[in-house]
Amino acid sequence: MALGFWLRPAAIAEQERSFEANTSSKLVATPRGLAFHLPPTNVETIFIYSLALSMLCGNVNICRLPSQLSETTRILLKHFVEALVGGDVDGMCLFVTYDLQTNVTAELSKLSDLRIIWGGDAKVQSISTLPQKPRGVTVGFPDRYSYSVLNAATYGLLDEKARNALASAAYNDIFLFDQMGCSSTQVQYWVGKKEQVTPLARDFTARISIAAASKGYEMGMAGAATKLTQAMGQVLDGPVGLLDTTDMILIGVHHEQPRDLRDSRGGAGMVGIIHLNSVMELAELVQERDQTLATFGFDVETLHELAIKINGRGIDRMVPIGQALQFDRIWDGQDLLRSFSRLVTIS
């Protein structure tokens, strides 16, 4: 649904307009040539975004699909291909599938001017070693980590309706992609007085669980046991004040102090709850892998100051809670329309 919205003609025209606003008569964007796409093995809709952007740039595309497609992906591809047929970009995209044990990836890499790799650190690193054309470039999407930050006092002032609306937005950030997306919220940092945070965070967790139930979120059979195991493992490993398990839809793990949880992801409904005295304390906790910071209750100036304080050590996007998974052409810190184009200068 979000993808359809993002790809509708008006949105594409807006992409074009904003991209061209940044170019000039002395800067011409041209295609790079042949783009080779390697989506994640368990294909999700995410790779369609980079594929569409590459097509907009005028590249010829080869996209490797896994041998088994999920039903969602199959339907999506069907619509995508039908939309292309007969249009301006008909014939500009070739979907292929082949055994990964063969040398096809290496051979296609040799022909590529642009290579787009989704699927985590190991995959990006191993495929990046395969030679491309001498001037070829690779855009990799390695493992990323994302979280949110909330102003406890502001949340405390919200009425029922506003809290539920925020919970519904947070539901998207946590539960889409079963919390396994690069941009999925894994931790909620609550800024405020320590004694305030626990009850407010519990209130929010309960509301997100209700939102998940009302939106018909279906957890896999092993989901509850898996995340309970992960959450209990975190308790065994360090100080946790409260394991808020209520109905097992969203488990809140209330940590006693800030803690690196990057290697302990639960998936499908588990968030760490961590108290901070000031939002600026986040700057100390940010690491290179961090991508999206979903925020509630902080003004633009504050977030601007935070971005400067972080100084590029991590965090590529700050978005309001609810928009963590909204794809943008500026992704992982780069303008993909630019990265997928060759810029010709005229002076």
Add this chain to the structure above:
Amino acid sequence: MTTSLEPIDFSAPVYGIPQAEKERELLLALNALTRFHAKHCPPYARLLSSLGQGHSIAEKIVDVPFLPVELFKSHNIASVETSEVKINMTSSGTTGAVSKIAVDGDTALLQSKGLTATMVSILGQARRPMLIADTPEVVRDPRLLTARGAGVLGMMRYGRNHVFALNPDLTANHDAIAAFARANSGQPSMIFGFTFMAWTALIDAVGNAQYDLSGATLVHSGGWKKLQDRAVSNEVFRETMRVRHGITDIYNFYGMVEQMGTLHLEGPNGLLSPPRFSDIIIRDPRTLLPVEDGTPGIIQTLSLIPRSYPGHSLLTGDLGVIEAVDTGLDGRMGKVFRVLGRLPKAELRGCSDVYAIPNKKAA
């Protein structure tokens, strides 16, 4: 020392106690175990306190806090000093991660007593000549025992004149099986093996050979997954054993290395019974709340045996269903249940391959 806990009465009938009475008996002892582990295992105490159950006493056995069995794969959790650990038992992991269970002398003794109480109920007191449906390799080095090895070794105590049916290369030791059959023709003997190994040793490996093992009681365990992949159900298993070797007295049991000594043994109706010092609860896979009898869900196992580690209440990775309570069939009271297979692994999507977990459907 774990001996500060009340002794378990293993002389009482294993199955003869009605459910309500059994739950009253178990509740006291389970609460004592929860308190004991909280006192001697600080990480476990932290867990209870994070769940808000630090000081509470369960009022019903469904309220006894449980740990997912998977936790023993990622963490070493013990209630005794390392110096007191007699043996570290490991599960036979198929996915790489294995459970590490710290067993001290006291718990090892209880495991053995629990096993005896259950086995005596079908084998009687006298030790029988024993055929093991496995290779001698599996018990070669007791310090490196796998669940399979520990199972075989534990069971060997109930037999004498042990004979292994398989050679180290998994071919049948025909001479040994033939000699065993001849020596015990028409007399009580026993055969033990893991379900898949029993099939391998007595059916696959022997070719067309038929042996007279009609006096033998066959006890087997380990799950049906591998055999179900080959369309061998419990019924096919029983029928084939009867037709080929005349074996009619067959007992499957359900148990796990994380609760060694607690055997849920098959009754004449093919259903499993928890012994007196243990019980099972079925929980909804999504909410983890207890379900009504007859509704399938995740099996939670309770047992009074684990003292050197907090394993007295475990959420397993298996699905099951309680079929009846207090049937009195063959003298069996309490819950009787069926195991339905493994809980399917979490299939989670995402943009990183690292988290791509293959979807293994339970058979």
